[in-house]
Amino acid sequence: MHQTAVSKPLSGVTLGYFDGVDVPEYDKILNCMRCGMCLPHCPTYSLKQVERSSPRGRVALIRAVADGRLELSQGVADEAFLCLDCRACETACPAGVRVGYLIEAARSQSEQHLFRPWWQRVARWFIFEFMFLRQWRLELAALPLRFYQKSGLRKLVHSSGLLKLLPKTLRFMEEIVPDGLERPLRLSLADEVPAIGEEKARVGFFLGCMMSILFSKTSRATVDVLTKSGCRVITPKAQRCCGAPLANEGFKDKVKDLARFNIDLFETLNVDYIVSDCAACGCVLKEYEEMLEDDPEYAERAITFSHKSRDITEFLAEWPHFDSSKGTYEGRVCYDQPCHLQHAQKVCNQPHSVIRNVKQLEFVDLPESDWCCGSAGTYNITQHEVSMEILDRKMGNVAKANPEVLLTANPGCMLQLQWGVKQKGLDIKVMHVTEMLSEALKNGAEVIDKSSS
Amino acid sequence: MTTLEIINELQGIVGPAYVLYSAEDLTTYSYDGTAGIATGTPMAVVQPVSTEEVSAIMHLADREEIVVVPRGSGTGLSGGSTAINGCLILQLNRMNRILEIDTINLTAFVEPGVITADLDKAAAELGLFYPPDPGSMKISTMGGNVAENSGGLRCFKYGVTEDYLMGLEVVLPDGRVFWTGGKTKKDVAGYNLKKMFASSEGTLGVVTKILVRLIPRPPAVATLLAYYDDVAQAGDTVTAMVAAGIIPCTVEFLDNVVINTVEDFAQLGLPRDATALLLIQTDGHPAVVEDEAQKIEQLCLQQGAREVKRAKDMAEGDRLAAARRNAFSSLARISPTTVLEDASVPRSELATMLTFIQDVAKRYNLRIGTFGHAGDGNLHPTVLIDERHEDEMHRMHQAFEEIFAKAIELGGTVTGEHGVGYAKREFLPSMLGDTGMDVTRRIKRALDPKGILNPGKMLTVEEVQ
Numbered sequence: 001m002h003q004t005a006v007s008k009p010l011s012g013v014t015l016g017y018f019d020g021v022d023v024p025e026y027d028k029i030l031n032c033m034r035c036g037m038c039l040p041h042c043p044t045y046s047l048k049q050v051e052r053s054s055p056r057g058r059v060a061l062i063r064a065v066a067d068g069r070l071e072l073s074q075g076v077a078d079e080a081f082l083c084l085d086c087r088a089c090e091t092a093c094p095a096g097v098r099v100g101y102l103i104e105a106a107r108s109q110s111e112q113h114l115f116r117p118w119w120q121r122v123a124r125w126f127i128f129e130f131m132f133l134r135q136w137r138l139e140l141a142a143l144p145l146r147f148y149q150k151s152g153l154r155k156l157v158h159s160s161g162l163l164k165l166l167p168k169t170l171r172f173m174e175e176i177v178p179d180g181l182e183r184p185l186r187l188s189l190a191d192e193v194p195a196i197g198e199e200k201a202r203v204g205f206f207l208g209c210m211m212s213i214l215f216s217k218t219s220r221a222t223v224d225v226l227t228k229s230g231c232r233v234i235t236p237k238a239q240r241c242c243g244a245p246l247a248n249e250g251f252k253d254k255v256k257d258l259a260r261f262n263i264d265l266f267e268t269l270n271v272d273y274i275v276s277d278c279a280a281c282g283c284v285l286k287e288y289e290e291m292l293e294d295d296p297e298y299a300e301r302a303i304t305f306s307h308k309s310r311d312i313t314e315f316l317a318e319w320p321h322f323d324s325s326k327g328t329y330e331g332r333v334c335y336d337q338p339c340h341l342q343h344a345q346k347v348c349n350q351p352h353s354v355i356r357n358v359k360q361l362e363f364v365d366l367p368e369s370d371w372c373c374g375s376a377g378t379y380n381i382t383q384h385e386v387s388m389e390i391l392d393r394k395m396g397n398v399a400k401a402n403p404e405v406l407l408t409a410n411p412g413c414m415l416q417l418q419w420g421v422k423q424k425g426l427d428i429k430v431m432h433v434t435e436m437l438s439e440a441l442k443n444g445a446e447v448i449d450k451s452s453s
Numbered sequence: 454m455t456t457l458e459i460i461n462e463l464q465g466i467v468g469p470a471y472v473l474y475s476a477e478d479l480t481t482y483s484y485d486g487t488a489g490i491a492t493g494t495p496m497a498v499v500q501p502v503s504t505e506e507v508s509a510i511m512h513l514a515d516r517e518e519i520v521v522v523p524r525g526s527g528t529g530l531s532g533g534s535t536a537i538n539g540c541l542i543l544q545l546n547r548m549n550r551i552l553e554i555d556t557i558n559l560t561a562f563v564e565p566g567v568i569t570a571d572l573d574k575a576a577a578e579l580g581l582f583y584p585p586d587p588g589s590m591k592i593s594t595m596g597g598n599v600a601e602n603s604g605g606l607r608c609f610k611y612g613v614t615e616d617y618l619m620g621l622e623v624v625l626p627d628g629r630v631f632w633t634g635g636k637t638k639k640d641v642a643g644y645n646l647k648k649m650f651a652s653s654e655g656t657l658g659v660v661t662k663i664l665v666r667l668i669p670r671p672p673a674v675a676t677l678l679a680y681y682d683d684v685a686q687a688g689d690t691v692t693a694m695v696a697a698g699i700i701p702c703t704v705e706f707l708d709n710v711v712i713n714t715v716e717d718f719a720q721l722g723l724p725r726d727a728t729a730l731l732l733i734q735t736d737g738h739p740a741v742v743e744d745e746a747q748k749i750e751q752l753c754l755q756q757g758a759r760e761v762k763r764a765k766d767m768a769e770g771d772r773l774a775a776a777r778r779n780a781f782s783s784l785a786r787i788s789p790t791t792v793l794e795d796a797s798v799p800r801s802e803l804a805t806m807l808t809f810i811q812d813v814a815k816r817y818n819l820r821i822g823t824f825g826h827a828g829d830g831n832l833h834p835t836v837l838i839d840e841r842h843e844d845e846m847h848r849m850h851q852a853f854e855e856i857f858a859k860a861i862e863l864g865g866t867v868t869g870e871h872g873v874g875y876a877k878r879e880f881l882p883s884m885l886g887d888t889g890m891d892v893t894r895r896i897k898r899a900l901d902p903k904g905i906l907n908p909g910k911m912l913t914v915e916e917v918q
Binding site for chain 2: 057076
């Protein structure tokens with residue numbers, strides 16, 4: 001079914017059956033040589049074994065729409081949303097095709113042109129164009145969850161077997177929320193946390209919605225590690241969502257408003273770096289540069305912003321005042337690479353080196369650590385069945401590696417892996433890299449203290 | 454029979470889930486890996502899982518005279534598995550089981566949809582080795598490899614797909630099934646049919662089971678990198694190695710254009726003014742490898758290499774091999790369209806051919822970088838172009854006409870690895886001559902009298918009639 005565009009086209013660009021905003025650039029489509037080197041790296045191709053569910057196939061569909069040979073159909077939209085946007089294909093691609101960019105454009109175009117029942121449109125508008133636009137709205141929504149946990153109601157629900165009555169997806173949504181939700185870090189963290197010892201840099205901390213609300217303890221560990229490494233951590237409380245969930249769900253054009261706000265905000269702080277401990281946020285922050293390249297007022301400023309942006313593991317690996325060998329951590333440790341860190345940001349050596357240099361840590365290779373866990377933003381809800389199949393493969397590899405601790409560097413991955421580990425009954429602790437580093441530094445300090453006393 | 458009736462009957466054979474005919478599926482099953490060629494739109498895609506299903510499909514195709522195009526992963530580089538308008542794509546990737554690895558007779562028995570790298574991995578787990586390593590091996594299938602008689606980097610020492618072929622099960626265009634070959638190394642009963650089907654490009658039959666031989670896995674490998682100021686010296690080095698009784702398992706070559714492109718992209722510290730780079734690997738017993746590596750190093754320097762590096766360990770070997778590994782990627786990022794071509798000449802003519810390619814590039818004002826398998830003279834001149842520029846595309850076709858003519862003149866071939874498909878049909882007559890073409894046509898007519906299996910690939914439809 002075809003509906004006319006629901007949003008006014010800003011640029012009036014038309015390319016085949018694409019028109020409106022976020023029309024993909026033809027050059028970026030043409031880059032694909034159809035060599036097929038992406039196919040063995042694509043989790044959905046591995047499951048579906050049909051060309052349309054592969055990166056090459058999706059790019060071919062987008063090209064056909066752009067050439068006017070294929071209508072922008074529900075079939076095309078379905079494939080765009082079946083894609084995990086893990087970007088493993090981008091790592092494999094010899095020609096440097098920006099598949100993620102094309103998929104996000106296709107999703108945005110689908111949103112603009114294809115039919116959705118009114119209640120879906122309302123729900124999606126509510127979540128992605130209202131709730132995510134202000135941190136306090138998300139925090140307010142999280143409040144009942146915290147009460148649900150702290151009051152003991154959750155324990156009751158779990159032990160009663162009530163969950164089994166829920167449809168699979170809803171049950172999953174209940175189970176995936178981590179225990180021990182605390183006050184969002186945005187509300188409890190000081191605006192500025194000075195460095196311990198000599199200050200070597202002013203580091204802006206980009207909190208990220210998920211980390212602040214669901215994993216505030218972890219982000220606190222990030223601040224801890226930064227301050228112990230000579231960084232004054234400056235966290236502007238007015239910050240807004242980076243925009244990743246919006247780009248993911250086909251609201252890519254709306255990310256620009258968030259980008260402008262965040263750029264304005266961080267500019268006032270005069271920081272040397274902008275650090276994030278969420279791989280998804282980090283990826284989008286680095287993409288602000290491209291998003292705003294046609295905005296005369298923000299183009300330069302977006303470049304400055306993106307160039308300052310770092311993932312925490314990336315920052316620590318390159319920061320001369322951090323040395324993970326000063327930390328001790330006993331245990332068999334695996335590292336699962338978040339897709340948006342390794343493939344999208346091309347950051348892989350840094351977390352590996354930062355983890356492996358910790359003393360006494362036994363690093364165990366995780367087979368297929370470069371393969372998605374299936375979390376992929378909202379994918380584990382919107383494409384639940386496929387997400388679970390992909391998670392099965394990941395859990396198989398985790399069981400094979402048999403670590404005591406499974407590290408990762410992204411909240412989405414943490415949620416998915418924690419759930420997977422519990423589901424399979426594996427005795428494995430899932431942690432963020434910074435949590436481990438923070439603990440390691442504390443242990444290391446004790447060792448140094450003990451040896452010097 | 455109408456399209457709908459055909460689809461219904463196909464659904465009866467493989468089940469409704471495995472007959473695809475949506476606009477999206479038809480679009481995505483129309484192409485393969487070949488750049489800049491026109492493709493048709495299939496009528497449907499069928500995904501059988503057994504020989505019986507393939508046979509039933511071909512019986513139907515024969516009865517109703519439906520054009521069928523067999524397809525593996527669709528990564529071919531000459532158009533062999535591209536769709537013909539109104540055809541049925543016979544998609545074989547569901548037939549992906551490794552049926553047996555016989556560690557006593559050293560054979561592997563596989564279905565056509567098995568990915569080549571997966572076969573070699575399974576063999577490696579048993580200390581065995583399936584040597585043919587086409588560049589696409591992580592995704593190309595054994596069936597596709599047989600259809601194109603695929604080569605790879607290791608073929609100088611180890612040979613190509615047909616050298617490992619011991620048996621085939623084939624479904625003919627009329628649906629009948631037959632088996633040829635077996636596990637014995639020697640078998641001269643009848644014509645060598647299995648070798649005929651290898652490189653038949655899906656025009657004579659559909660391969661549904663493949664028996665290949667395996668060899669023991671070489672325990673050690675040494676990697677060397679040598680830079681030259683003169684291409685002839687690089688070619689002479691290979692000759693010198695052979696004369697010294699050394700057959701390295703790979704000798705990969707990069708020309709100056711590629712060296713600079715790789716350096717721009719990967720910053721490996723390659724000397725930008727070197728005319729040629731050779732990546733040499735020798736494998737086998739550790740003592741032999743050590744001895745050969747030392748000799749190779751000396752030979753390279755004797756032939757005039759300005760510098761030779763030898764890897765101390767696997768990690769360094771990987772670093773040295775990085776230039777070759779990045780060659781294609783670095784070229785592909787320069788322009789929207791990358792046309793990877795394929796022409797082989799006898800090794801003695803390597804320098805002549807390369808100089809000619811560079812001259813052609815100048816005359817037609819094209820960017821061409823050449824890398825390839827120096828050991829067997831198989832070169833990949835790669836054109837960096839934009840397919841939207843009709844004039845440029847026209848010049849490229851003219852340039853290749855000259856390059857292929859030269860290859861033939863020097864006693865070589867227009868296609869060492871990629872096959873004829875659509876892309877090189879016009880050059881086949883000059884390679885085979887009138888009688889050779891007649892023999893080829895007769896074989897095609899004998900096995901596919903109705904012309905339903907991949908018509909127009911390798912031979913034009915008119916040629917066959």
